[in-house]
Amino acid sequence: MDKPTRDPSEAPAHEAAGRQGGPRGGSRRRLLLWGTALVGAAVIAAAFLRPHTHTTGGSGRHGHQAVGDAQPVAVATVHPGDMPIELTELGTVVPITNVTVQPRVDGYLMQVLFTEGQHVKKGDLLALIDTRPYEVALAQYQGQLASDIAQLQQARVDNDRYQRLVRQNSIATQTAQDQQYKVAQLEGTVKVDQAMVDNEKLQLVYCHVIAPVDGRVGIRQVDMGNYVTAGQTNGLVILTQMQPISVIFTLPETELGAVAERLRTGIALPVAAWDSTNTRKIADGTVSVLDSQIDTSTGTVRLRSIFTNQDETLFPNQFVNAHLLVNTQHNVLLVPTNAVQTGPNGPFTYVVKPDKTVEVRDIKTGATHGDVVVAASGLKDGDVVVTDGTDRLHAGSKVTIPAAADARTGTDTKTGADTKAGTDNGSRSGAQGRQ
Structure with missing residues (x-):
């Protein structure tokens, strides 16, 4: 039996009303969903961005320091040792003997008996003139x-x-x-x-041109077959003595007294020649002579040092840095230079106490060599000083020492290499703590 069909115009009034109000109800629901999402995002952001402070032994309001506030640092131990008093001055490699081999008679150059760059002995025949x-x-x-x-x-x-x-x-x-x-x-x-x-x-x-000294001949100035004259410009070749060789460097007149006193006693002053970048040692020698007067225009005096130069690492007119060892201080307290800070009252260090807090210690420093400085006063043997991570420290600050650096503190400070390793570890740990 067929079901009767209903005319849409005869639908109930509430259905018609529902159809008419559908689009407006959907917009309200979408707004509600978006609002809920924004509120949830704000809550999550607040949860992550809110500072977390875990305290022990009481709340921060009562003055107890939080564990998270402890500053990671690198440390080193003050220890006695020897400190070389060394002066670094600019120098130039100068041959002891540098000869321009000149023809002493006129005539045609019949033979050239040397090879450019050859090492010759005194008396060797170099060339023959007609x-x-x-x-x-x-x-x-x-x-x-x-x-x-x-x-x-x-x-x-x-x-x-x-x-x-x-x-x-x-x-x-x-x-x-x-x-x-x-x-x-x-x-x-x-x-x-x-x-x-x-x-x-x-x-x-x-007519027989011979070598006047031992040395190394350079590039020849005249070829065979040319007519040469006595005393001509540039000569035949330049002969340079390479072994031994000297370095001439200047010394400030303020340092002259100590050096001259050591030379008068007959003690040889060691000199090390370093390259122009002052990063690599080339050769070792000794001071041979002090000049007889001070240059008034520069306030310096010249010194000549002699080097055996067996491997010819020093070359004439080469620029070098001369490290002159004047004296050595024995059994003085040594501290890394990066542990010394400068304040209104002068140099000071952060000393780590047994309770892992730091105190500010004013010190007086002495001679410096490399990355080590003499602690003249203010420190004692065995003091643990902060070498890295001092940017946020103050008196009473709590510090943490990485395990690797802490283990080295009592054993490695006799050598600069291990101390540096501890410093590097502390630097990395301090950076991670700040992050």
């Missing part, structure tokens, strides 16, 4: 010498005869005297001839 013109001149002067010697011999024979005749009153006295003068004249001529012969022999020697 000897033929000087050999010809030598033969000429030798002939002239022989002729004059013959004339001298004849004049002496005649002089002997004239002296006998004058005693016999056979010739005039004037004739005998003239013959004596002729002999003396010819003796002088022979000496001149002999000097000319010797000079030509010397020129032949100068």
